[in-house]
Amino acid sequence: VKLNLTDYEIxxxxxxxxxxxxxxxxxxxxxxxxxxxxLAFSRWRFVPRILxxxxxxxxxxxxxxxxxxxxxxxxxxxxxxxxxxxxxxATARAAKKAGTIFTLATxxxxxxxxxxxxxxxxxxxxxxxxxxxxxxxLVLRAAAAGASALVVTVDMPVFGRREADERNRxxxxxxxxxxxFPPKEHFGLPDTGSAVAISTNSLIDPGxxxxxxxxxxxxxxxxxxxxxxxxxDDARQAVDVGARALIVSNHGGRQLDSAITSLDALPKVxxxxxxxxxxxxxxxxxxxxxxxxxxxxxxxxxxxxRPIAWGLAVNGEDGVxxxxxxLREELQRDLHLSGCSSPAVLDRTLLTxxxxxxxxxxxxx
Ligand SMILES: Cc1cc2nc3c(=O)[nH]c(=O)nc-3n(C[C@H](O)[C@H](O)[C@H](O)COP(=O)(O)O)c2cc1C
Numbered sequence: 001v002k003l004n005l006t007d008y009e010i011x012x013x014x015x016x017x018x019x020x021x022x023x024x025x026x027x028x029x030x031x032x033x034x035x036x037x038x039l040a041f042s043r044w045r046f047v048p049r050i051l052x053x054x055x056x057x058x059x060x061x062x063x064x065x066x067x068x069x070x071x072x073x074x075x076x077x078x079x080x081x082x083x084x085x086x087x088x089x090a091t092a093r094a095a096k097k098a099g100t101i102f103t104l105a106t107x108x109x110x111x112x113x114x115x116x117x118x119x120x121x122x123x124x125x126x127x128x129x130x131x132x133x134x135x136x137x138l139v140l141r142a143a144a145a146g147a148s149a150l151v152v153t154v155d156m157p158v159f160g161r162r163e164a165d166e167r168n169r170x171x172x173x174x175x176x177x178x179x180x181f182p183p184k185e186h187f188g189l190p191d192t193g194s195a196v197a198i199s200t201n202s203l204i205d206p207g208x209x210x211x212x213x214x215x216x217x218x219x220x221x222x223x224x225x226x227x228x229x230x231x232x233d234d235a236r237q238a239v240d241v242g243a244r245a246l247i248v249s250n251h252g253g254r255q256l257d258s259a260i261t262s263l264d265a266l267p268k269v270x271x272x273x274x275x276x277x278x279x280x281x282x283x284x285x286x287x288x289x290x291x292x293x294x295x296x297x298x299x300x301x302x303x304x305x306r307p308i309a310w311g312l313a314v315n316g317e318d319g320v321x322x323x324x325x326x327l328r329e330e331l332q333r334d335l336h337l338s339g340c341s342s343p344a345v346l347d348r349t350l351l352t353x354x355x356x357x358x359x360x361x362x363x364x365x
Contacts, residue, residue, distance in 0.1 A: 002314070004330075005286045005307045008323055012083075012310035019168040020082050023196075024309045027253035028160035033261065034253030035361065037284030040261035043357045044293050046350055049339030057335050058342040059328055063278060063301055064149060064223055064244055066121055069099030070328050071343050072291060074320075075252075075282050075303035076105035076125035076151060076227075081176050083313040091312055092119040094320035098328070103151055103303070106138070107178040107200075116145045123225065125151040128212055130205045134182045136219060143221045150220050151247070152213065155228025157206045159197040160255040171195035210241060217242035225280075228255075230265040232272035235279075245278040245300075252283055252305050263294060270298030288330025295343050296350040 002008055013021050027034030061071045074095045081087035088110040095102035096119055103123045104115050115122060124142035129135045139150060164170075171189055172178070182203055190198050205212075217224055226238040227247040235246055248266050250259040262283040270279050281294050282303035294302045304327070311323035335341070338350055 002322070004326060005310070005323060008307060008310035008314055008319070012313040016083065016313050019165075019170055022164040022168055023082070023162070023170050024077075024306055026162050026164045027257065028162055028255060029257035031253060032258045033250055033256070036261045037250070037253055037263070038286060038361045039284075039358065040263040041284060041287075041290045041293055042361075043354050044297075044351045045354045046289075046292075046334075046338055047352050048337060048350070052339040052341070054336065054339070054341040056341070057332050059331050059335070061301065061343045063101065063280075064225075066101070066148065068101060068121075068301070070324065070331070071295060071299075071301035072285070072324060072327050072331075073101045073123075073280070073301055073303045074103055074308055075305035076103040076123075076153070077305045077309060078105050078107035079109050079172060079176065079178065080309070080312060081109035082172070083309050084316045086316055088115050089118050090317040091308060091320050092122060094311075094317045094324065095122075096120040097317075097321050098324040100324065104147070106180050108180060109176055109178065111179050112142055112145045112147070116147075121148055123147055123149040123151050124222075125153055125227065126216075127153055127156065128205050128208045128216075129182055129203055131182050131203075132215075138180060139216065139220050139222075147222060149225050149245070150216070150222040151225045151227050152216055153227045153251075154208065154213070155249065155251050155255050156200075156204065157208055159200050159204075160251070160257070162194060162197065162254065165194035165196060166192070169194065210237065213238065213241050213243075229269060230260055230262070232268040235269040235272050239273060239277045243277055245280060246273065247303065248279060248281040248299070249283055249303075263297070266294065266297050266299060285327075288327050288332070289334050291327060291331045292334045292338065292346070293351060296346045296348060298348075 060069050088108050092102040092115045101121045105125045106127045124147040223244040225245040226243040229235050229246045248262045262281050266281050278300040281299045285302045311319035
């Protein structure tokens with residue numbers, strides 16, 4: 001039986017080829033940030049309230065005006081056919097059943113129009129390519145296909161150094177392709193290193209700047225969500241340029257190693273934005289209590305990446321739905337145990353810094 005998200009990771013590890021598991025689970029360099037992302041949640045404690053008389057607890061909220069039944073969105077993550085033949089289609093269907101938003105990554109293995117046919121509310125995540133015409137066409141295509149927001153990922157001017165992928169000489173299987181990447185010369189497998197890193201670096205613009213965000217804001221019919229914000233000044237500037245929401249994120253520890261954890265970065269960003277945009281956070285969310293802590297620190301919702309991959313690898317659409325259901329039940333129970341009836345009533349008074357915290361992530365096996 002799988003009771004929690006760690007159970008899913010353990011089973012996914014046993015069913016996936018080890019180089020695929022490494023690609024998904026891994027981070028950059030020494031993986032300090034990957035590990036810290038989960039530990040950051042354990043540095044906060046709840047101070048629950050009692051005798052509040054709540055019988056019905058709601059996990060519902062809204063994002064950019066759209067109602068969702070769970071403040072947990074599906075983060076954009078690449079090449080989902082690595083985990084299951086139905087790939088992004090299965091994940092989009094599960095998100096729809098769970099009443100939440102699916103974010104389709106630019107490096108997806110399914111065309112956005114095919115995802116749109118299965119999804120309810122979905123966002124499109126954009127990488128800014130060197131080829132600006134191609135980039136613009138992707139934005140307009142996503143709007144025409146029915147995406148309701150454009151998530152611009154800004155923390156990847158260059159691919160983080162994922163050493164496991166280099167050792168494994170990680171590449172997509174030849175029958176799989178990233179259908180929204182610009183056409184490129186087929187340069188086969190490099191002699192060394194990660195093919196994914198090499199081809200991504202050849203296509204993505206290493207010099208992205210604020211002017212590019214302004215350009216996107218001027219051409220995009222969709223609201224812009226900026227993903228990969230960690231500094232309060234950048235948060236302010238992103239909103240000034242037109243972002244309607246921000247995702248506080250370090251890309252799951254896959255880019256700059258030793259970057260601050262997103263949970264630790266969250267309070268200053270929330271303070272700097274002061275309600276001018278919605279703030280989301282991702283990285284290391286593995287329990288309903290993690291969601292509760294993020295919301296109490298001012299996030300409107302969280303995103304989850306790897307746990308969705310584990311659900312998809314273990315049991316396709318049903319696995320993803322179960323992962324989201326586990327988070328929903330945990331969040332609902334923890335709201336109840338905290339004396340809170342819904343996300344809307346949460347604030348910092350629910351939390352206090354831990355006097356001592358674990359130095360490694362608990363694994364119940
Ligand atoms: C395998 C994998 C692929 C990812 N691909 C993308 C991507 O294409 N675009 C993007 O913005 N973020 C991507 N991310 C980052 C996620 O959106 C998210 O920030 C991160 O996974 C959150 O951390 P978590 O996995 O601990 O939940 C990827 C993450 C993983 C694990």
